[in-house]
Amino acid sequence: MPTEQTRVYSLLILIALCSAVAGPASALDHVTLRRDGREIQVDGRLLVTAQDGGLLMLAADGVLWAVPPEEQIHHTADDTPFEPLSPEAMAERLLDELPDGFDVHHTAHYVIGHDTSRVYAQWCGALFERLYRGFTNYWSRRGFKLHEPEFPLVAIVFADRNAYAKFSQPELGDAAGSIIGYFSLRTNRMTMYDLTGIETLNRYGTARGTTAQISQILAQPDAQRTVATVVHEATHQIAFNCGLHTRYSDCPVWFSEGIAVYFETPDLGSTKGWRSIGTVNGPRLLRFHQYLAGRPANSLETLIADDKRFRDPDQAQDAYAEAWALTYFLIRQRPSQYVAYLELLSQKKPLLNDGPQGRLKEFQKTFGDWRKLDAEFLRYMTRVR
Numbered sequence: 001m002p003t004e005q006t007r008v009y010s011l012l013i014l015i016a017l018c019s020a021v022a023g024p025a026s027a028l029d030h031v032t033l034r035r036d037g038r039e040i041q042v043d044g045r046l047l048v049t050a051q052d053g054g055l056l057m058l059a060a061d062g063v064l065w066a067v068p069p070e071e072q073i074h075h076t077a078d079d080t081p082f083e084p085l086s087p088e089a090m091a092e093r094l095l096d097e098l099p100d101g102f103d104v105h106h107t108a109h110y111v112i113g114h115d116t117s118r119v120y121a122q123w124c125g126a127l128f129e130r131l132y133r134g135f136t137n138y139w140s141r142r143g144f145k146l147h148e149p150e151f152p153l154v155a156i157v158f159a160d161r162n163a164y165a166k167f168s169q170p171e172l173g174d175a176a177g178s179i180i181g182y183f184s185l186r187t188n189r190m191t192m193y194d195l196t197g198i199e200t201l202n203r204y205g206t207a208r209g210t211t212a213q214i215s216q217i218l219a220q221p222d223a224q225r226t227v228a229t230v231v232h233e234a235t236h237q238i239a240f241n242c243g244l245h246t247r248y249s250d251c252p253v254w255f256s257e258g259i260a261v262y263f264e265t266p267d268l269g270s271t272k273g274w275r276s277i278g279t280v281n282g283p284r285l286l287r288f289h290q291y292l293a294g295r296p297a298n299s300l301e302t303l304i305a306d307d308k309r310f311r312d313p314d315q316a317q318d319a320y321a322e323a324w325a326l327t328y329f330l331i332r333q334r335p336s337q338y339v340a341y342l343e344l345l346s347q348k349k350p351l352l353n354d355g356p357q358g359r360l361k362e363f364q365k366t367f368g369d370w371r372k373l374d375a376e377f378l379r380y381m382t383r384v385r
Contacts, residue, residue, distance in 0.1 A: 028080040032073040045082045062151035062188035087152045111152045116159035116194040123214045134274025149241040154189040164193035183236040219268045232264040249348035253307040258327030287321035300374040305356035341366040
């Protein structure tokens with residue numbers, strides 16, 4: 001049986017091959033569909049209607065539904081205003097979907113479903129809120145105006161890694177056992193597990209631990225990269241919900257991943273902000289310097305033109321490192337151009353594909369010839385330590 005991720009990707013290809021047009025923004029659409037032998041009712045905002053009748057729907061809980069014509073049973077619309085779920089309603093929806101034993105922790109922007117200790121959920125909420133403040137303040141100071149999330153930001157935290165992997169398998173497939181946390185473009189949710197581990201907390205004399213103990217455990221050098229991964233995924237969630245990117249738009253992966261890697265350096269010692277935004281990402285810099293020895297002459301071109309390198313296990317780590325390095329370079333050396341490019345990409349609509357040449361043209365319109373930029377980029381990054 002195909003995973004949900006594979007299914008959605010296939011549906012997106014089906015719709016994207018057609019000339020997509022935006023649906024009316026004010027109406028509430030009601031679609032009954034048949035999927036995997038079940039009838040499902042989806043009520044929400046119609047984002048895209050393809051020429052073949054395929055639909056992209058945004059539900060009140062923030063989930064995106066790609067519905068090809070053959071799955072549709074009934075489709076109507078009315079003038080009822082679209083209203084996202086409130087935090088309370090989102091929490092109720094979340095608890096209905098999650099296994100028994102889950103509780104909910106609320107923060108200003110987050111609804112955190114968890115079956116681990118409440119203190120760990122509170123620690124996660126505080127970490128996310130510090131990142132949120134740091135992220136929004138960072139772009140505001142650079143002249144890019146973000147907006148408040150339309151939906152409560154949802155995070156799901158499992159106490160047990162095996163339970164997390166089982167829950168995530170329909171979306172991640174076989175990779176569920178090796179990925180410690182992820183943000184889903186489809187569901188708009190982060191999913192992860194307790195990085196401290198119940199056994200680790202027990203060594204501190206309590207099954208629950210304290211905030212100070214959690215910070216102490218996760219500030220250790222061998223834990224910082226796992227925390228960075230969670231911060232990376234939380235950055236994606238903020239970016240896609242506050243106006244930096246649009247879900248299912250043709251935003252280049254180097255750009256969205258470059259920003260997430262740029263912000264991923266953990267800052268566990270601050271309670272007021274995120275002091276480490278934009279500092280040198282040591283592991284990514286080391287990987288980039290290693291990559292330079294065999295870096296192809298057209299490496300920057302392939303990074304910009306399409307996303308293939310990020311999907312190839314043999315090239316992905318080098319692609320992430322180069323995406324971080326390019327982001328680091330552009331923000332420092334071409335800040336006004338970078339923000340202009342960000343403005344351009346933030347306006348992209350779902351399911352409209354620019355193609356490799358379109359991407360290169362957009363990039364070069366903002367930054368100039370990629371070959372000249374590449375030479376400047378390499379000169380700068382070889383001096384970074």
